[in-house]
Amino acid sequence: MKNLLDLKENSWSLQHSSSMKAKSMYYCIRSIGHFCCNSGYHTNREHLNDVLLVLTLKGTGYLEYRNQKHILKSNEGFIIDCNEHQNYYTDKKDLWEFIWLHFYGCQSKAYVHEILSNNHSPLYFDDDHYIKDKILDIHQLLLDKNLHIDILSSKLLMDILTKLIIKNQLSTAETVPDVVIEAKEFLETKYTDKIALDDLCNNIGVSKSYLIRQFKAYTGYSPYEYLLKLRLNEAKTLLIHTNKSINDISFTVGFESVSHFIKYFNQNEKVTPLKFRQHWR
Numbered sequence: 566m567k568n569l570l571d572l573k574e575n576s577w578s579l580q581h582s583s584s585m586k587a588k589s590m591y592y593c594i595r596s597i598g599h600f601c602c603n604s605g606y607h608t609n610r611e612h613l614n615d616v617l618l619v620l621t622l623k624g625t626g627y628l629e630y631r632n633q634k635h636i637l638k639s640n641e642g643f644i645i646d647c648n649e650h651q652n653y654y655t656d657k658k659d660l661w662e663f664i665w666l667h668f669y670g671c672q673s674k675a676y677v678h679e680i681l682s683n684n685h686s687p688l689y690f691d692d693d694h695y696i697k698d699k700i701l702d703i704h705q706l707l708l709d710k711n712l713h714i715d716i717l718s719s720k721l722l723m724d725i726l727t728k729l730i731i732k733n734q735l736s737t738a739e740t741v742p743d744v745v746i747e748a749k750e751f752l753e754t755k756y757t758d759k760i761a762l763d764d765l766c767n768n769i770g771v772s773k774s775y776l777i778r779q780f781k782a783y784t785g786y787s788p789y790e791y792l793l794k795l796r797l798n799e800a801k802t803l804l805i806h807t808n809k810s811i812n813d814i815s816f817t818v819g820f821e822s823v824s825h826f827i828k829y830f831n832q833n834e835k836v837t838p839l840k841f842r843q844h845w846r
Contacts, residue, residue: 581594587716591718592673592719593668599622603660611649616667620691621642621662623661626654626655626663630643643687644689664700666700668722690732696728699724745780748769797829799818801834
């Protein structure tokens with residue numbers, strides 16, 4: 566670990582200790598700050614059980630994380646898992662000014678790894694200042710010593726994470742290959758039919774290995790898993806809103822046998838189709 570907090574006098578940071586109840590339920594703030602760097606500012610560390618969110622206000626900063634180097638300009642920031650090695654520092658001439666917060670708890674690490682798994686980059690661009698405003702709102706809660714700070718700051722953190730996930734998915738969606746879009750549309754239209762992977766690949770004109778790899782990368786499912794998901798969702802609707810028998814529903818949505826339908830349903834919903842119907846009606 567090599568940290569050099571070479572900061573100007575107008576830099577600040579605040580610490581926060583959440584209640585035991587908050588730690589068991591919420592996203593929790595550990596610390597927040599606004600750093601105006603001198604030329605020697607440098608943080609190099611790992612094995613910290615937090616998530617770090619940084620947003621550049623002015624100047625230029627650099628982040629080295631997961632064997633990649635990133636440049637940070639105004640309105641650009643990053644979110645990282647601090648348990649992993651990170652190295653970030655200011656440009657020597659164009660001095661970095663940024664706001665930051667450390668937080669933990671709930672599913673914070675899962676959100677970060679979902680963001681990183683989609684585009685492999687911890688960077689984001691705060692073009693509408695949404696994230697900046699949320700960070701400043703959290704700062705104000707701390708300054709005000711708000712009695713409800715734990716739950717209110719958790720809500721603001723959830724807003725930030727949701728924004729980052731949505732921005733990430735929108736940017737990913739722009740690059741989804743046509744083969745994935747065509748396969749998805751085909752399955753959504755034909756899911757009640759008997760569909761073999763060969764049929765799907767022949768319809769689109771690609772190999773099985775290529776389709777499986779691309780479809781999984783952009784949807785999180787294999788084509789077969791996505792097909793079963795479509796059938797399951799329709800089966801749940803029919804169980805709740807019709808009087809069709811379990812047998813009829815299984816064949817209506819495309820399962821080849823009732824036993825396969827019941828087994829798959831039970832694996833995903835942790836109840837049988839009959840128990841599911843009884844619970845919701």
